[in-house]
Amino acid sequence: MRHMRERGQPAWQPGGKDAGLTRGIRRQPALLASANNEAVLWSQYAERRHGDYFWDARVLLIGFAQGDLQDLRQSLRALGVPTVASAPGMNQLSDVTRLTPSFTYMLVNFDAFDDPATGVDALITFRAQQSDAVIVVCSAHVGGDDTGHERRAICDATLRLPASNPRVANVLVAASRNHAMC
Numbered sequence: 001m002r003h004m005r006e007r008g009q010p011a012w013q014p015g016g017k018d019a020g021l022t023r024g025i026r027r028q029p030a031l032l033a034s035a036n037n038e039a040v041l042w043s044q045y046a047e048r049r050h051g052d053y054f055w056d057a058r059v060l061l062i063g064f065a066q067g068d069l070q071d072l073r074q075s076l077r078a079l080g081v082p083t084v085a086s087a088p089g090m091n092q093l094s095d096v097t098r099l100t101p102s103f104t105y106m107l108v109n110f111d112a113f114d115d116p117a118t119g120v121d122a123l124i125t126f127r128a129q130q131s132d133a134v135i136v137v138c139s140a141h142v143g144g145d146d147t148g149h150e151r152r153a154i155c156d157a158t159l160r161l162p163a164s165n166p167r168v169a170n171v172l173v174a175a176s177r178n179h180a181m182c
Contacts, residue, residue, distance in 0.1 A: 053173060058083040060103040062093060063112035064138075068161055072107065072138075075168040093122055096130075103133070105172060107159070110139040123154035134179045136171060138163075147174035152182065 059081055061072055069086055076084050085103070087096065089112075096106070113119030127135065137155040145167055146158035157175035159168065 053169075054079050054081045057081045057105055057172075058103045059085070059105045059107060060096065061086040061107050061109075062096065063087070063089065063109035064107075065109075065112075068109065068138075071162055072168070075163065075165045078165050079169050079172075093126055096126070105134045105136065105175070107136045107138050108155070109161075110137045111141060111161075120154055127154055131182075134172075134175050136175050145171050147171060147178065149178060149181075152178070156182075 054076075057076075059076055061069060061084065064072065064086065073084055073086075087093075093108070108123065110116075110119050113122065123135070123137070127133075135155040136157050136159055137151070138159045138161050140161040142158055142160050144160050145163075147170075151158060155175075156178040157171045159171045163171075
């Protein structure tokens with residue numbers, strides 16, 4: 001027991017009704033965290049889990065307001081994405097076709113379109129022109145993240161805003177997988 005105290009680890013304390021069950025077990029702070037810290041712990045886990053996945057990702061954010069743009073940039077930085085660029089207006093979606101080979105992911109703010117029909121038409125046209133691009137549609141007006149294939153004509157996945165780091169990571173991974181299956 002003395003050697004554990006010398007290393008700065010707490011020594012096992014005898015006594016208590018389950019003392020025999022805990023002998024020799026090092027308690028992990030993450031396992032004992034309160035529910036308030038659960039989101040922080042999950043975020044750190046997701047960042048470590050997906051960090052190597054995004055080492056060469058180049059992301060273009062299209063049509064986001066300043067607040068959402070900052071949140072997404074922060075999430076992408078936390079995930080280890082080295083290159084993030086943004087195009088503020090949806091009218092620039094047609095200009096992106098010249099830039100697409102340099103970006104591996106494009107996150108498009110669907111809420112920035114004048115109406116949903118215009119957004120769907122623009123994304124169908126864009127998808128036809130740039131079939132190699134991994135496209136994630138982002139919106140605050142969807143029920144939740146969607147990583148299915150139902151919207152394959154316009155995107156590879158849908159991300160509900162605002163989004164946490166783990167959700168951004170999971171949607172980007174799912175979008176990559178969906179795109180690879182097309």
